[in-house]
Amino acid sequence: MRFLSILRAMAWHSVRDKINIFFNLFFPLITLLIFGYVFSGIYSQSSVNIGFYGQKLPPISGVKYIEYPSISELINAVSSQKINLGITLNGTALLAYINPVNLQSSNYYTSIVKSVADEINRSRGINSVIKVERNEISFSGKHIDYLDNLIPGILALSIFSAGIFSITASLAHFRDKKVIKKFWITPLAKWEFYAAFISEKMVESLLSIILLFVAAVVFFKPPYSIDFVRFTLTVLAGTFGMMGIGMIILLISPSARVASEVSSVLYTVIMFFSGVYFPLDLLPKFLQYIAYGLPLTYLVMAMKSAMGIAPMSNLSYYLTIAIMFFGSVLVLLGFSRIFKVE
Template sequence: MRFLSVLKAMARHSVRDMMNLFFNLFFPLVTLLIFGYVFSGIYSQSSLNVGFYGQKLPMVSGIKYIEYPTLSQLKDAVNSQKIDLGVTLEGTSLFAYINPANIQSSNYYSSIVKSIADEINKSKGINNVIGVERNDISFTGKHLDYLDNLIPGILALSIFSAGIFSITASLAHFRDKKVIKRFWTTPLAKWEFYSAFISEKMVESFLSIILLFVAAMIFFRPPYSIDLVRFTITVLAGTFGMMGVGMAILLISPNARVASEISSVLYTVIMFFSGVYFPLDLLPKFLQYIAYGLPLTYLVMAMKSAMGIAPMSDLFFYLTIGIMFFGSVLVLLGFSRIFKVE
């Protein structure tokens, strides 16, 4: 019964801790929705507005042409973003006008211009000697876009956040307020405090992941094939592993404020070098070496494997999980140290 009482007290403390709720629940959810809508909208336009001046252009699927009487007016429309891009056909040259502000869509627009050029060649009886046709072969056999790869990374980032901030915020608060010291005057056993604290944080982590996953399925409908066993193990092991990182930060921090600041800096740096927002192959070689030394990198890989969008051998998966569970050892050692200090 004492265990349940402590568990309830921990839960009430977490609910009242606005910083804890923000980093563990609301920040990952807001990140998911913002990035999801940004990247799902880049290539999902139902009709692209393409302005042209001069010669008529052949119809291309997904394009709505808008004619302009002068080249100057066409350029002004592109500059003011009234249209997505502009094109003019002069002799054997097709000129494209793209606003640099649309840098995230520039490659897409270039492919549209290439499609227009191909249609012009076909209309004139000109065919390319060698045609290029792109075929995406995914691990799942399903079409996967950038957003589908981003969501597992955000889920892993949420586990990382829940793990380190649960220690550097909640436990640091207990230490600074001498809450742990007061336990010595009660019949509460150390294992009851340990188990109640860890259980509450595990439940909190699962609730965060479930909230994110449900939001992702409702708003973006990604084509995942979830392995529930791997998914559950990844969440459990990842939370333990990140709590171990948080405990290491707490032990070298004199107070909760310093621990929270170190965690925030670490969170900001690590999330950009762990394959959350872009593939590790895009990083320079020396940064890739750093990335493969970060625990979040392997948590992202394990999460993608559990969600069925990237291959990962059983040996490598369970080796990763085993290393993550080592975080539980760090947590228990940290608890012992804190009790001794108190």
């Protein structure tokens, strides 16, 4: 069949394109591993070095005390990051010194100071009248940390990247090199070209997601409860939706170089405002309004829902999927336009 011949040719073209392979398969994997190991280590330090001056402090599990002869030397040690945290006990006041550079770990260090204060009170026979206990109640009923929230975002970002760049790189290259025109003077049906191109890019996107997901499970063992029907629908619909956006960029770009540059800028901007790396609640209100107008935001939400870590009603989920599948219409309309121009 001509369809299979075209599919093999496009697959071979993608394999030979080293930049395409790197950015669609290996770059998301590298991003996942780097962020995964960085953030998985924030709250899992085997021992925390805490400096103190003055009175001896009670032993705390996972804490190594280092005594300093003066308060100035203790402060200098914290500021130069020789120690993670500094503490002094002055009568009834427990003073903590934290370097603002350690912003990601500040809550963790604050909890250690509270534990030290509780031990001091117990050693003096003082019991708290009201005890504050923190209980985490997640959608899945399992403990979910920052990394567990990050992985679905990286998967969604990979779908976004594969969908957009498959159009603005590969198809733009075909257009600029007049490959489509050469195809069209052969006894080739339009649907064969459409189907072969889309099928090859869908397989490429699926391989990227499978590679990322397997790496996440092997290296970080996230506690997901995956709905594989939703997961598959999210990958397929997301890829179609992002290809639709890529087609719009291609049609308004005069060349493959311009299309790739526009896509790169769009990729860089959108990934910071779509809830991939940090919650949308941290954004100022006006940026939240922008975030909820970006397609990647909803792809991240759908992926988190499919992986069982965030709620999303059936109506909202399937409406999101239906809108993303509309990207296939944009792709087909774009193909028709490109063939007409050619």
